[in-house]
Amino acid sequence: MSVILEFTVDNDQFRLGQVLSGPPAMDIELERIVPTGDAVMPFLWVNGDEYESFERKVLAADSVDDLVALDKVDDGILYRITWRGDHNDIIRGITEAEGTVLEAFNSDGSWEFHIRFNDHDRLSQFYNYCTDQNISIHINRTYTLTERTESVKQFGLSNEQREALILALHQGYFDTPSQVSLSELADELSITQQAMSNRIRRGNKQVLTETLLTSATNIE
Known part of the structure; x- marks a missing residue:
């Protein structure tokens, strides 16, 4: 296995x-x-x-x-x-x-x-x-893949990615127009702007992979 x-x-x-x-x-x-x-x-x-x-x-x-x-x-x-x-x-x-x-x-x-x-x-x-x-x-x-049920429910996010996505969501980063800048979010977590961008981008990718691709596989 x-x-x-x-x-x-x-x-x-x-x-x-x-x-x-x-x-x-x-x-x-x-x-x-x-x-x-x-x-x-x-x-x-x-x-x-x-x-x-x-x-x-x-x-x-x-x-x-x-x-x-x-x-x-x-x-x-x-x-x-x-x-x-x-x-x-x-x-x-x-x-x-x-x-x-x-x-x-x-x-x-x-x-x-x-x-x-x-x-x-x-x-x-x-x-x-x-x-x-x-x-x-x-x-x-x-x-193992069979042990992944619980982690899938959490979308397989790292603690850092989850923290960054929750902060960005609460602060209105995903709103149109955005209510907060990437730099301001990075300051909140005391990390660099690039590190914040990485966490949000990879976190989004992980969530979309777990939801969209898993759903597509189940439909097939």
């Missing part, structure tokens, strides 16, 4: 986090991971205002061999990163345990991962890999 692991890891604990951390502040999501021989190649959706600075920073990293912009949709760009040499880090651990990245994104100096493994043995393999490589991860929760 497949099992889902949700965890956070600090940027300095893995190579991708190290390379992508720091200015310019960009909204980054891991799209997928593709094994290529002895290496792994991450694909990233990046949103922000300073793409040229972002590209220069990434290409300047000693561990990066190439960065290619593959596609642009609205304000986001899909990038492919090619590493220089072989490295043992959390991304390799995921691929070796045959994990599937359901969601992975940067947030305030760390990354949050939602990974599906084929069974508990594969999850244990990944956890042991992290332990062997001295990679420190903070496990938020693990669950």
Whole structure:
């Protein structure tokens, strides 16, 4: 039975986090991971205002061999990163345990991962890999799909996403015209405007996925 692991890891604990951390502040999501021989190649959706600075920073990293912009949709760009040499880090651990990245994104100096493994043995393999490589991860929760009934009722939101959506709703952020700015909401929670935007956007996506897609599946 497949099992889902949700965890956070600090940027300095893995190579991708190290390379992508720091200015310019960009909204980054891991799209997928593709094994290529002895290496792994991450694909990233990046949103922000300073793409040229972002590209220069990434290409300047000693561990990066190439960065290619593959596609642009609205304000986001899909990038492919090619590493220089072989490295043992959390991304390799995921691929070796045959994990599937359901969601992975940067947030305030760390990354949050939602990974599906084929069974508990594969999850244990990944956890042991992290332990062997001295990679420190903070496990938020693990669950099987059959155990997800209660979390679906809560739309699978993180505490931060739920807090942000409730505040935005109460303050009239979704009204037309909006009664409060994103910056004002961020100040209420003592976080950056970008972090607030991330929580609202991902929270909305999670709610819509759980309600619309689940309903569509049931109809079928």
